[in-house]
Amino acid sequence: MTESNPKPVFGENSDFFDLLEDKKPALFLDYDGTLTPIVSRPEQAIISQEMKNLLAELAEKYTVAVVTGRDMDDVKKLVGLDNLVYAGSHGFRISGPNGLYQEHEKTAVLLPELAIIEKELMDLQKKYKGVQIDRKRYAIGVHYRNAKDEEINDILADFEEVLDRNPGYKKGTGKKIVEIKPDLDWHKGKAVMWILEKLELNNDESILPIYIGDDDTDEDAFEAFQESGTGIGIMVEHNGKPTRASYTLENVDEVAELFKKLL
Template identity: 35%
Template sequence: MTKQNVTVSDTKTGFNMTISMAVSNSPVFVQKPPAAPGGYISISRKKLLKNLEVNGAQRINSWVDSMRASSPTHIKSTPSSLTEDHSSWMVHHPSALEMFEQIINASKGKQIVMFLDYDGTLSPIVDDPDRAFMSDKMRATVKKLARCFPTAIVSGRCRDKVYSFVKLAELYYAGSHGMDIKGPAKGSKYKKGGQAGILFQPASEFLPMIDEVYKELVEKTKSTPGAKVENNRFCVSVHFRCVEEKKWTDLAQQVRSVLKDYPRLRLSQGRKVLEIRPTIKWDKGKALEFLLESLGYANCTDVFPVYIGDDRTDEDAFKILRDRGQGFGILVSKFPKDTTASYSLQEPSEVMNFLQRLVEWKQLAYRGRTRM
């Protein structure tokens, strides 16, 4: 009889747990978890190995199902049912443009703080993530927005990459799903005291591990045409937008084969992307709260945060706003999605129109005060 380490997987979270058990060709005795000390169950070696194989297959199937759900390649509904579903969804998530006056009325007497996702919000979704450029008109709009309200870009991308796209030094940037936050070097005119700039990186200890996993994933996914691995410094993104759907299972198996050796990393999913992140309790919602606190609005009732995003990872921020009972979340989507956002916009062009209206409203309000 020998002792072997066996990895047991949680199909819901994708986490791995290694347990030590005695294995022989005769019946195997596995000690139960600490909740039931002293108890043993008897299973055969053949059945044990089969169960581990089945659990692995189930996790892969679960990942692929989730990939399809978050990244549909075609619309399954009929045109009539799609219209009906969309109309019903819009009742609960009306257009932020059509409800603009209501949003403004709710913000009166409060400081608006803007939080913006990048891909799919300020720039269109493109096949090559390195070419997700925002338009000059959108950049000019965001620049004007930052003059009127404290503004932050919150993205899954590496902070430096997002900055290279946006190129506006007056903004706050939260890259890698908020695990890399930096404020303007000269501070913000809206900040209530405190030091001029901020730099917050709660997952710094994971940097060597992230680099290691990135290199392994690049090597593993070479055999899958269209797959692209992006190092976002504090997380790794595996893009499958250009991968044929029939190859998604192979890609999921390749990612799993790497992740199984890194229990301190977890998998999450977005639009045509698998995200590998540290297991720390940090996300875009936590980043939103950190930035509000950095600006001096931690426990204030006179703040009105507005978060605009298009991805599943933005739901963490939408939920924070709903739980706080402050401000609103706005989902960017042409199709109905499960969301905790209060309002919706269909595409980046509508986002730009909404931001422009905010700027115009603020400028008119300022002129009105100066004339008094």
């Protein structure tokens, strides 16, 4: 596992498109910050019609999967395209065309436990103005983008107390969000590799898997590609933090430009 100094996809010295000269991409895409800009409230992250049209065209030619921390049903409704693969809750639930489906084997245990944790976290939403609890099927997010700056340390401390009271769960981090999720060896990287295997693309030398994401949880997918040597990671809006992605795109608009180029 090595961290890279990612190169821009676009530019005079870019070699990105050389990698695709004799290959077809299989696209794995985060949602927030990749297909839509980051917004103050998660329910306001509505995909543009242009981006939806591009995804529809891409899915006619290539494998396209949306891999997100959002609940699978939520992102399916937001994107609204039937011929994509959807991996929700960081891959704990996956569905796609031709009967593709998987849900984590510990569902029956996890869901009741998460319901209890959700009630505990709701106290933070009541206590701190601007905090928003986002219940997903296999994770619970605490958004604090709209909270007062001077209260953020207290919010995070209260979050840690809830986490400490619930063994078997771990913290996830992102842009102005922390999550409680099952402490299991499953994440976006494992989900992507599972999809590649189920679609029989993992040993197809004519396919180049490409993962595009913008946040900490996407590093698991970048790392999975890096370790297996099977694909390329692209970080959107790289902020200089260490990353395992090989390339960068500046923003959602450049993601759209890449899609147009692939078409």
